[in-house]
Amino acid sequence: MVLFPLYSASIKELLKKIKTGIAHFLSHLDYFGVCSEPVIKDNVVVVYEVLEEMLDNGFPLATESNILKELIKPPTILRTVVNTITGSTNVGDQLPTGQLSVVPWRRTGVKYTNNEAYFDVIEEIDAIIDKSGSTITAEIQGVIDACVKLTGMPDLTLSFMNPRLLDDVSFHPCVRFKRWESERILSFIPPDGNFRLLSYHVSAQNLVAIPVYVKHSISFRDSSSLGRFEITVGPKQTMGKTIEGVMVTSQMPKGVLNMSLAPSQGTHTFDPVTKMLSWDVGKINPQKLPSLKGTMSLQAGASKPDENPTINLQFKIQQLAISGLKVNRLDMYGEKYKPFKGIKYMTKAGKFQVRT
C-alpha cells in the first residue's frame, strides 16, 4: 500500500474488498468457505496471484470478483487434478472481456443449463424500545440480495408495487440510475452469481410496525444478595406470521455472580465471566408466551448495581417484508429462454434493543 492511503474511507473499503476477494477464492477449496489462517497458508500462491491482480503498486486494479475469477481460475479439487494431467494453468491468458466492456461486472460467455434468478428481500428492523415499551427510534433497513444464474447477457427489470416507500437507496453499479429516477424501476444487467442488488432505507418518518414486545421485570434489592429476573416475549403486529429464531441476549451488570433461571421453552446460558445471558427461544407460540424467570445472585456486601441491562433481541419472520414492500414483476429481455424466477421475503431484527 504505497500510494492510496489518503482517503480514509477508501482504505477500509479496499481492505474489505481484498478480504472478500481472497475469501471468495479460498471458499472454493474449503467446504465451509471460511477464510482462516491455515487456509491462507495453504494457498499462499493463490493469494499472491489474487493480490497481484487486485493491486498495482497499492492502487486498486481489479476488485470485482467476477473479473478476478476470469483472470485466475479459483482452485478447486477438480481443477487441480485436471491441471496436473493436462498441464494447463489457473491463470487465464486473455484479458477478461468485462474489464473493457460497458458491463465490467459481468463476465461473458456465462452458460447454465438451469436458468434461474432468485431475489431475497431482507428487511432488518433497527429499534430502540424504552423501559415502558414505547419506541424511541425504529428504522427499517432493507436489502435485495440476488442470486442470478442466467445464460448470456440478460437484461432484467424489477418493478415494485410501492416503490415510493423506499426513502434512500444505494445500488449495485449495474442498476441504471436514470431509469430508477424516472420510472422507479430497477433495470440492470446482472452480475453472475450472488450479489447485492440494492440496499434501501425506509425512513423513520413512516411508522414502523414492531412485531414483538418484551415484558421485563429486573430488580436488584439493596439489602438482599438476590435479585429477581423475569422476561416474557410476545408477538404484536406480525401480520399473521409466526416469529421464529427468537434469541434474547443481555449483558448483565458486573455485580451479578450467577443466575438461576427457568425458561418456559428453549434453552438459556449464562456466562459468569463475561456476564452474558443468552436465551434461545425458538418459535413464539402466541397461545403460550415464552418466559424466563428466576433469581440472580449478587455479590454479597456490594451495593446494588445502578444500571439495568439492555436486552438485545433477534428474530426472524419468513414471508414478510415488514415495510410492506412488494415486488411487482420481474422481466427478462435480451435472451430467448425462460428463466425460473423466485422472490423471497424475510424480516429480521437488526439492532433491536430493549432498554430496561
Next chain:
Amino acid sequence: MSAAPAYGEDKGGSAGPGEPEYGHDPASGGIFSSDYKRHDDLKEMLDTNKDSLKLEAMKRIVAMIARGKNASDLFPAVVKNVACKNIEVKKLVYVYLVRYAEEQQDLALLSISTFQRGLKDPNQLIRASALRVLSSIRVPIIVPIMMLAIKEAASDMSPYVRKTAAHAIPKLYSLDSDQKDQLIEVIEKLLADKTTLVAGSVVMAFEEVCPERIDLIHKNYRKLCNLLIDVEEWGQVVIISMLTRYARTQFLSPTQNESLLEENPEKAFYGSEEDEAKGPGSEEAATTTVPARKPYVMDPDHRLLLRNTKPLLQSRSAAVVMAVAQLYFHLAPKAEVGVIAKALVRLLRSHSEVQYVVLQNVATMSIKRRGMFEPYLKSFYIRSTDPTQIKILKLEVLTNLANETNIPTVLREFQTYIRSMDKDFVAATIQAIGRCATNIGRVRDTCLNGLVQLLSNRDELVVAESVVVIKKLLQMQPAQHGEIIKHLAKLTDNIQVPMARASILWLIGEYCEHVPKIAPDVLRKMAKSFTAEEDIVKLQVINLAAKLYLTNSKQTKLLTQYVLSLAKYDQNYDIRDRARFTRQLIVPSEQGGALSRHAKKLFLAPKPAPVLESSFKDRDHFQLGSLSHLLNAKATGYQELPDWPEEAPDPSVRNVEVPEWTKCSNREKRKEKEKPFYSDSEGESGPTESADSDPESESASDSKSSGESGSGESSSESDSEDQEEEKGRSSESEQSEEEGGKRKTKKRKKVAEGQGDGSSSDEGSDSSSSSSESERTSETEEEQVEPASWRKKTPPSGKSAPVAKEISLLDLEDFTPASVQPVSPPTIVSTSLATDLEGLTLTDSPLVPSLLSPASGAGRQELLHRVAGEGLAVDYTFSRQPFSGDPHMVSVHIHFSNSSETPIKGLHVGTPKLPAGISIQEFPEIESLAPGESATAVMGINFCDSTQAANFQLCTQTRQFYVSIQPPVGELMAPVFMSENEFKKEQGKLTGMSEITEKLTLPDSCRSDHVVVQKVTTVANLGRVPCGTSDEYRFAGRTLTSGSLVLLTLDARPSGAAQLTVNSEKMVIGTMLVKDVVQALTQ
C-alpha cells in the same frame, strides 16, 4: 506488494533449520521444514523443460517468500524462466522478480530484454503485465527504458495497457524524480484519454506526480465530470477528490450569496432528477426573478460537477459516498449540502470501521451545518452494543445537533446513557451534558440540577466527571449557586478521584465569599490529610489556602502557614516551588512588599469562563474524508484544500475545440448512463424541429452562415454545448442584458405557443400530450420550445446561422465530423447585438431566403423575416392536410403578417423558377394587408418525392422577394392505414435494397410508447399500424407523388437498444427518413 519482510537471521539461509511454528502445519510442513536442502532440486526443477515442474518450483519459492524466508540465492535460476511460455509460471516469476530485483540489480538486467519483447506482444494482457513488472523493478539503470516503455504504452491501442501505463508513472517517479517533466507530458497525454478505464488511473498518477499542475486539468475538466459515473469506484474516489481541489481554485465560493440561495425553494435544485437535468435553467430563472443585486452566478462548470457527482451518493461503495459528501460540503451552496445527509446516515449502518470514519466527518459537518442532520437525530442514538469510540462520536454528534427544540429529547436520551455500564462513555455523556448546558441557556439549570444529582452516584468516576463539569458550569454564573458549592464541599469527604477533589477545592477557593463559613473548615480538613493527597490536590490546597488567607486571614492564617510549611518539605519540587512562591506573595515580608500588595489581584482576578466546545471545531480546515482529518494531524502527502479565489480565474480555459468535443459526445451518446450534460442541447433540437436531411445543401449553407457569423457576431464562442454554459461564461456586463433577453424570451414563448395552437395541429397535439406525460418530458419539452421560439423571433442571420449550425453539428456526429466550424449559439447574442445584426442583414437581404434551412414539418418555419421583407413577415407550416386541388401536392400554410406602417397590397406568387417535376399551386392573391394584420393562405407544392427546394418569388405591388421552401423528407408522405398482416405482407415485398436498417440506443427519456410514437410522427407524416408485441412500433405511409409505400418499424428493447427499419422502394427517401428518425429518437 512485498508483504514478506526478509528476516535477518534467514539471510542466505540455505542451511537454516525448519521453523518449529510452521512445522505443525500439515500442508506446508512437509515441504518447508526441510526444504532448504532442496534448493538444489528447486534449481533442477526450474531448469527442466516441463512446465508443471517449473510451476511447482515457483509455487514453493513464492511460498517461501510469503514466509519471510530469503530466496534470493535462486535468482539466476528464476530469472531464466522469465521467458517461459506458461503464463502462470511467468506470473510467479514476476512476483519473484519484483521482490528481489532491487537486491540483485545486475542479474535483474538479464530479464529486461524479455520484458521489452513482452511490450510488443500482440496480446494486450501480456503487454500490460510486462509493463507492470518492468515498472515495478526498482533498478535505476533501466529508467530510460521504463520511460520509453511508458511513453509507448501511453499511446497503445488497448485502454488496458494505457491504464497500466498510468499506473507505471508514479512508480517511475518514485524511482527517479528527475523524470518529472517527461512524465508530466505523458500524464497530459493520458488525461486527454476518453476511456473510463484510464481516467481513474491517470488522475491518480496526476495526484502523485504533479498535483500542482492544475492547468493540465482545464481542458479535461468537463470530460472528467461526464465520464465520472462510468469510472470504476476507486477511480471515482480519486477523481472526485482531485476535482474538489480543482473547483476550489477555479470557481467562486457559492456561499457568498447565501441569503439569496435560501430564498429559492430547495426543491428547485434537487427535488427530483427532472429538476436536476435542467439545473442551470432553474438557476438562470432564479437570476431573472431576483433583481440584479447579486453579482454571483454559479459557473456552469461548477454546476456540472455538482450535478454529475450527485447520483454517486447512491453508490454502494462507502468510499465514493464519502468522497461525494466531502465534495458537496466543500463546494456546494449551503442550500444544497443537505442532500448528503441522507447518504451519510445510510453509511452508519455498515460495519464499525466505516461508521467510525463517517461519524468523524459527520461530527465536523454538524458543527458547521447543524440543520443538515437535525432530521436524522434519532439515527445517532446510541446502542449499548456499539463500541466505545463509536458511542463517543455519536455523542459528539448528538451534542452538536442539540438545540432549543430538541434538547428535552436529547437530555432524556442522555439520562439513559448515564446508567450505562461503559464508564468511559458515561464520563463522555456528562461532558456532553455540560456542553449542552453551556450552549443552550434555557436548560442550564436543569442540567446543573441533574449533574448535582449525579454527585450522589455510587460510581466515583461519574461523580468526579460531574464535579469537573459542574465546576465549569458554575464558573459561568457563580452568584446563584452557593448551595451547590456547599453540597460539593460536603463531598470532599467521600470523593477520592484527585481531579474531582482538586476541582472542588478550586471552586471553594474561587468562590469563598459565597461560602464564608465552610471554606475555612474545608481547608482545615485538607490540611489534616495534606500529606496523603495526590499532587494535583496538594497544589489546589495551597491555592485554596492562599485565597483564604487573602480574604479571611483572621481565621486561616495559622492553617495557611501550616499548609505552606508542609508543602515546603514535600517530595515534589513543583509543590515546594509553589509553596515558596505563594508564601512570598501573600505573607508580607520586610523587603519585598511590592508584589504582595497586589496579591489579591493576582489570586482573585476574575477569570473568564471556560468555553466548552467540540473537539471537532477546527477540524474542517482539513479536507473531509482525508486521513489527516481523521487523525486531526497533517499526514504525509496531504494536499491542503485551497481557499476560494477572490476573483474567478478565466473560465474559458476549460473550453475544448469542437471537433474533439463532438467526438467525445458522440461516444458518450452510445453510453447508457450518461446524459445530464447534453440534455440542454438535446432540448434545442428536439422533436419539434427535426434536422435537415440533405447533408450537401447543408454544408453549403454552413459555409455561408459561418462566413456571416464571422462578420456579424462578436463573440464567436465555439462548442455544441448547451447555451446555459455559454451564458454563464459571458462577461458580467452582459448579464443584465441577457436577463432581459431571457424575460423577453419567455414572453415570446407564450406568443409562439399560442400561435402554434391555433394554426398547427401538430403543435396542438404536442402540448396536449405533454400534459399527460411524466414531469420529466414536459420539462424537457418546455426547454425545447423555449430556444426554438427564441430563434424564430430573432433576426434572420442571427437565427438562420445557428439553426443551420445546430443541425449540422448534430448531423456531424454521425456523418461529417471534419467540417465543424465554431459558431455562436443563439442566446449569447444579446438583444442589442441582435438589433445590430438586423441592420446588417438589411443590406444583403436577397441572400436571406437561400440561407433558410427549413428544419421540420411540425413547427412554424420562417419564409421571410419582417426586416428583410420591409415589414412583411412570412412563416409557413406543413399542415399535413391533403391539398384539396391535387392529391400529389403537399399542402403548405403560409402566414403573412404586416408589421410595417403601410398596408401591403397585391400579395401573390410571382414566376416560379422550379426544378423539373416540381410544380406549385399558387394561393389566391391577397389584395391588401393592413398594418398589424395577418392573413393565412394555403398553397400546394408537388415536390415530386424529392427534398429539392421550391424557389419562387413573393410579390407585392412594390417589391419582389425570393423565397424557397424545402420540405423535410417526412412531409413528402401521407399516412396509410393498414392492418398488421398487410403491413407484414408489404414489408416482405420490400426487402433487400429497399430495406434500410439502423441500430440505435434510445435514451431513457424516450422509452415510453407515447414518446416514441410522438417523436416518430413528428418527424414523418406516417400513420401508426397496430402491433401485437409491445416493444415494436410500426408506421406506414405513402409518398405523395408516386404513392410508393414507406414502412417504418422500430423494435425497441427495454434496455434502450433499438433497431429501426424502413422499407421503401424510394431508397433516397428511406435513407433520409432513417436518419431523421434516428436523430429525433436519440436526442
